[in-house]
Amino acid sequence: MASFSLGGALRGMFARRTIDDETWTDLEDALIGADFGPDVTDQIVEELRGKVARFRTTDPKDLQRMLRETIEERLARLDPTLTLSARPAVVLVVGVNGVGKTTTIGKFAKFLTNYGRTVVVGAADTFRAAAVEQLATWAERAGAQVVRPQQAGQDPASVAFQTVEKAQRDGIEIVLIDTAGRLQTKSGLMDELGKVRRVVEKLEPVAEVLLVLDATTGQNGLNQAEAFVQHAGVTGLVLTKLDGSAKGGFVLAVQEKTGIPIKLIGQGEGIGDLTGFSPSAFAQQLVG
Numbered sequence: 001m002a003s004f005s006l007g008g009a010l011r012g013m014f015a016r017r018t019i020d021d022e023t024w025t026d027l028e029d030a031l032i033g034a035d036f037g038p039d040v041t042d043q044i045v046e047e048l049r050g051k052v053a054r055f056r057t058t059d060p061k062d063l064q065r066m067l068r069e070t071i072e073e074r075l076a077r078l079d080p081t082l083t084l085s086a087r088p089a090v091v092l093v094v095g096v097n098g099v100g101k102t103t104t105i106g107k108f109a110k111f112l113t114n115y116g117r118t119v120v121v122g123a124a125d126t127f128r129a130a131a132v133e134q135l136a137t138w139a140e141r142a143g144a145q146v147v148r149p150q151q152a153g154q155d156p157a158s159v160a161f162q163t164v165e166k167a168q169r170d171g172i173e174i175v176l177i178d179t180a181g182r183l184q185t186k187s188g189l190m191d192e193l194g195k196v197r198r199v200v201e202k203l204e205p206v207a208e209v210l211l212v213l214d215a216t217t218g219q220n221g222l223n224q225a226e227a228f229v230q231h232a233g234v235t236g237l238v239l240t241k242l243d244g245s246a247k248g249g250f251v252l253a254v255q256e257k258t259g260i261p262i263k264l265i266g267q268g269e270g271i272g273d274l275t276g277f278s279p280s281a282f283a284q285q286l287v288g
């Protein structure tokens, strides 16, 4: 069972033979506990009460199936497909420190090389040499090329530019650009991201801006998301650390709050632990 599954939380509900008042309390507690948030929880419970009445069922198994369908239907309102058909397709990866950005870029590079794509990674987080080396190690493991800053503190936008230039020159299909994640000076960070984007777009349009969020952070993650969504032109979300989280509901909460689709999910620290986002597979894992 995936750790973000509602299985444990719903156990009480299924221990009962019929749907009764306690069933609804248990369901509500399970959804709140899993970080769906109060609004989405109320809406889901309301919808399921309606369905249960309409179909005149008293079987908790029916309720489980309806819950799975409701969650899947809501997750599927946005399209999780990555837009990577441009050549090169330029992807900016944004997010604050510690959410798993570097690891995600490594895993994503591997995901793409597994599909036979060629990849170059640009280390535009130029203030920490250790971060550049960590990224380079991941990229090399993934079979991707790397563009590093030529000196510490080089303008991130110029590293991004050189990375896209290399892709154009060498015919590399996908460009992944790591960006700095300092949130202390939010406006500084957003200005920097804007500059990276403008400079890259002198060469190629940006295909995707992926915001990496740590699924274990709940409301804090939602606040981070809002800042990036407002200022960085985010086109897709990547949720990391779902393997360590009992908060699977965050997936739906963050997608509905931002209106931006989840495109990738990370479920572990290994290079193979990143997958595309499938609403039906996710709803199945979540609800059982």
Ligand SMILES: Nc1nc2c(ncn2[C@@H]2O[C@H](COP(=O)(O)OP(=O)(O)OP(=O)(O)O)[C@@H](O)[C@H]2O)c(=O)[nH]1
Binding pocket: 096, 097, 098, 099, 100, 101, 102, 103, 104, 131, 181, 240, 241, 242, 243, 244, 266, 267, 268, 269, 273
């Ligand atoms: N369990 C789990 N751990 C993850 C996942 N993704 C990343 N991590 C771990 O989270 C920690 C931070 O990951 P990094 O990739 O270094 O995060 P970052 O956002 O680049 O952080 P900085 O390099 O500090 O900017 C590492 O210990 C990773 O192994 C995941 O999907 N599941």
